[in-house]
Amino acid sequence: MNEKQLEQMKNGKGFIAALDQSGGSTPKALALYGVTEDQYSGEEEMFDLVHDMRTRIITAPAFDSEQIIGAILFEQTMDREIEGLYTADYLYEKKGVVPFLKVDNGLDAEENGVQKMKPIADLEDKLRRANERNIFGTKMRSVIKEPNEEGIKAVVEQQFELGRQIMNAGLVPIIEPEVDINSSNKEKCEEMLKEEILKHLNELNEDDRVMLKLTIPTVANTYTELIEHPNVVRVVALSGGYEIDEANRKLSENNGLIASFSRALTQDLNVNQTDEEFNNKMSATVNSIYQASIT
Structure with a gap:
C-alpha cells in the first residue's frame, strides 16, 4: 500500500471521480455525452470512443488533485494509455489523483430485495494486474432495494468477504452496497445497512483498511459512525x-x-463542445461537487 496515497485518501480535501462505466452502461454514458449508438459499430469502436471521452475529462485543466483526490477506472481504461502513460500512472504522476479499479462483473438477479454481485472468478488476476498498473484500491457494487434483513446481510457479507481478499493483495477495497434512491423504504434500508456494516467493521483486524461508497442517506449524517470508524x-x-x-x-x-x-460529474459534458466550452463546464461542475464535499 502506498502510504502517501493512503494519507491523501484519508485526509485530502476533494472528491473521487467515478469514470468506471463498463460494458453494460457504456452506451448510456456515451449517449449522455452526445455519441449515439448509430455512430459506432461493435464493442471495439465503442470502447475507443469512451476512452476518448475519459481522456478528454482526465486531461482537462480542472481535473487535478486541487479538487479531485481519486478516480475510479474501468478495467479497459486501466489497460489503455493517456499521453504515453498507462492511465493510472498518468492520473497520479501528472494530476496527483489516486487511481482505483472497478473489479465487479455486474449484478446478479434480484433476490430477497437485493442484487448481489455476480461471481468474480478472475478476481485474483484482476488484483495482480491492478498492482502491476499501480492501482491503489478497488470498487465493487451491489444494490439494495428493500429492507430485507436476509438480503442486506447477504450483500454485506459478500462485500466484506471479497474485501478481505482485496486487502490481502495489498489494495484498499471500496465497499459499495448502494441503496436504490427509488426504494419506498430507503431510510429503513439505510438504518439496517449501517448496523450490518458496523458488525463487519468491528470484526476487522486493527490494521485493515476499507473505504465505503454509499447512497446519500435520507436522514443527514446517518453514517457518522462509519465515517469515524478507525x-x-x-x-x-x-x-x-x-x-x-x-x-x-x-x-x-x-x-x-x-x-x-459518475453521471452527475459528466451530465453536462458533450462531444460537440469546443475545448473552451468543455473545460469551462468541467471546471464549474468539479467546483460545485468539491464545495459540496468539504462540508
Whole structure:
C-alpha cells in the first residue's frame, strides 16, 4: 500500500471521480455525452470512443488533485494509455489523483430485495494486474432495494468477504452496497445497512483498511459512525441517479461525506463542445461537487 496515497485518501480535501462505466452502461454514458449508438459499430469502436471521452475529462485543466483526490477506472481504461502513460500512472504522476479499479462483473438477479454481485472468478488476476498498473484500491457494487434483513446481510457479507481478499493483495477495497434512491423504504434500508456494516467493521483486524461508497442517506449524517470508524479510510457518496444540483445539496448536508459521482460529474459534458466550452463546464461542475464535499 502506498502510504502517501493512503494519507491523501484519508485526509485530502476533494472528491473521487467515478469514470468506471463498463460494458453494460457504456452506451448510456456515451449517449449522455452526445455519441449515439448509430455512430459506432461493435464493442471495439465503442470502447475507443469512451476512452476518448475519459481522456478528454482526465486531461482537462480542472481535473487535478486541487479538487479531485481519486478516480475510479474501468478495467479497459486501466489497460489503455493517456499521453504515453498507462492511465493510472498518468492520473497520479501528472494530476496527483489516486487511481482505483472497478473489479465487479455486474449484478446478479434480484433476490430477497437485493442484487448481489455476480461471481468474480478472475478476481485474483484482476488484483495482480491492478498492482502491476499501480492501482491503489478497488470498487465493487451491489444494490439494495428493500429492507430485507436476509438480503442486506447477504450483500454485506459478500462485500466484506471479497474485501478481505482485496486487502490481502495489498489494495484498499471500496465497499459499495448502494441503496436504490427509488426504494419506498430507503431510510429503513439505510438504518439496517449501517448496523450490518458496523458488525463487519468491528470484526476487522486493527490494521485493515476499507473505504465505503454509499447512497446519500435520507436522514443527514446517518453514517457518522462509519465515517469515524478507525478501519474506514473514507466514506464516499454515489449520486445514484440524482441530478447534480440535488446530489450536491443532499451531500452538503452530511458532514465528512465526500462525493464519488459518475453521471452527475459528466451530465453536462458533450462531444460537440469546443475545448473552451468543455473545460469551462468541467471546471464549474468539479467546483460545485468539491464545495459540496468539504462540508
